[in-house]
Amino acid sequence: MGRPRIKDVAEYAGVSAKTVSNVLNDYEHVSEQTRTAVREAIDALGYRVNIAGRQLRRGRTGVIALAVPELDIAYFAELAKHVMAETERRGSTTLLLETGGRRERELAAVHGFDAQFTDGVILSPLALQPRDLAGRDTRLPLVLLGECNPPGSADHVAIDNVTAAREATEHLLARGRRRIAVVGGDLRGPQNTSRLRTVGYQEALSAAGLPVPEELVLPVPAFRWADGAAAARTLMRLPQRPDALLCLNDHLALGAVRALHEDGWSVPGDVEVVGFDDIEATRFSIPTITTVAPDKPGIARRAVELLLDRIDAGGPGGPAVDETAGHRLIVRESSGG
């Protein structure tokens, strides 16, 4: 025998299918007696609602998607934990997708097949272009995390990246460092996270009356350990080597520290290192890593809140919201803490 349907429960309890449905949905006008009988029937048959049927009728799935570039970048894994906890707390389920930072996969999360399963999407974009969101189907609510070009095209939650990078740079300056490199920095690309943080770095240098040496702003192909290691080696081979590295995420910082160690440089003695994200590894690495800690629970909570509000509102709702989450610099051994 297949799974019991609502009709089977109804027959067992001697009521109509709709009454069972009413019990399931906590409709108020159901007598205590009927309610009990139905509950017993449900238990006896081991009935559970069929999501497909419900979704078809209601037009909602109760599932939201969270699309991040890479799960094995710890920041995204930690963020995903918080988002999942928050959606669960609010009675929804999270469908976690990995985009690999590839534009076509980011688009798919918003427009494509996977979007079918969901009532809304939280996307942490890397490659998305401004025009990609232009013709967007506004029936599917979207919240963007981190940076993206077109402000106002969708709800958006991020830390103040310019300020965060400025503060991190000021910290290094205050410690007497003068040749500070940016690993993963970018002066010319789109208005993304790298760009904004590099701007904050420039601001700090300028405010201190220092020039911004272009050769110290080094883009990387990806934000992983190996990229940080390679970048550190490149930078240390410059005629005038840096005395500090501002790494735009913690994996780059950890990779850089490893490469410096292999090549005989001491951290923080010869070179100080700062990262971004405050992943768990930075509290246990040798040395521990100074890092900009974004308020991950706050980002997750706010993103889920915004998304569920849009979903509940139904229509396109009000204008896009821009939210700034908190951050703080945590000084650890890699910059003398």
Place this chain on the structure above:
Amino acid sequence: MGRPRIKDVAEYAGVSAKTVSNVLNDYEHVSEQTRTAVREAIDALGYRVNIAGRQLRRGRTGVIALAVPELDIAYFAELAKHVMAETERRGSTTLLLETGGRRERELAAVHGFDAQFTDGVILSPLALQPRDLAGRDTRLPLVLLGECNPPGSADHVAIDNVTAAREATEHLLARGRRRIAVVGGDLRGPQNTSRLRTVGYQEALSAAGLPVPEELVLPVPAFRWADGAAAARTLMRLPQRPDALLCLNDHLALGAVRALHEDGWSVPGDVEVVGFDDIEATRFSIPTITTVAPDKPGIARRAVELLLDRIDAGGPGGPAVDETAGHRLIVRESSGG
């Protein structure tokens, strides 16, 4: 206007709804002309099938669940990457769930609400009891990763944990270590991963004619950095301190290394350390960590294959399969590599 339905496409193309459905499902007896007309209508209206309707009719979702203990344990994030890549390659979608290693959440993945969305579940259990799978609804295919008590209760993919732990221990013995502790070890608990690896450890010691000092087998509350650090401190305070730590995952190893460093012990000089899982961090930490590398792509591929085969088969299918995935010891700095 809402989203276009199959009926809208049918009207636009001047055919019946069923013909559109036939085109969508690549039914062979559709004239080239009609097929083209329908395709054009689909493009013109921006139609995409409604998953709920299809699922209701077909009884399949095209989604499989992958339930792991913690996403921020890098091993599970890396494994999830492989599983997601594999399911995508085979035309399915993965719903990633986090159980926190809690029994009720593991049960929910197999029996509960989330299982509703899926055609089958891949579960990496921590707390599941033998009896939990006894009354299982066999209509939902299940593949277990890692260890679980009742062999034969579901398909199962794992490395040979006993052998792997024995080899790791033999490596430490061969390097002259004699007081080898097991961080996360367990001699009395259920037949889980910890237990099996501890057995392998015992085998190696016994084969070398050494006693198995019970105080060196130290269970941990969780398999995270902090637990490794705490365990290392406990062990180093013993009257007869260990000269090597076999840590049952890499996070424990990394945490232990950090604690040893803080307390002034050198690794590998005073204490050698070995981990399990070969997470990316072990290739970049200071020192790099010797570790048992399971064949993660192989595990993922085989698990997905087994699950999709069961799903395609429909019924309960044949008896449960036990698959052993490969592993190898990678020697790095933490044990003198």
Place this chain on the structure above:
DNA sequence: GCCGCCATTTACATCGATGTAATCCTATGG
């Protein structure tokens, strides 16, 4: 010129749950 075959297309019922609106029923007031 009629028949039957086969490729193509369609009408209709169906999957399971729920919104709508109608019906039934009981208690209360006049």
Place this chain on the structure above:
DNA sequence: CCATAGGATTACATCGATGTAAATGGCGGC
């Protein structure tokens, strides 16, 4: 004792896609 309010329950249609079986139509063969 009837009217009526409103709580409790139900019949029916519906969400969107697809399986079934039947209808349509073109073509070759006798």
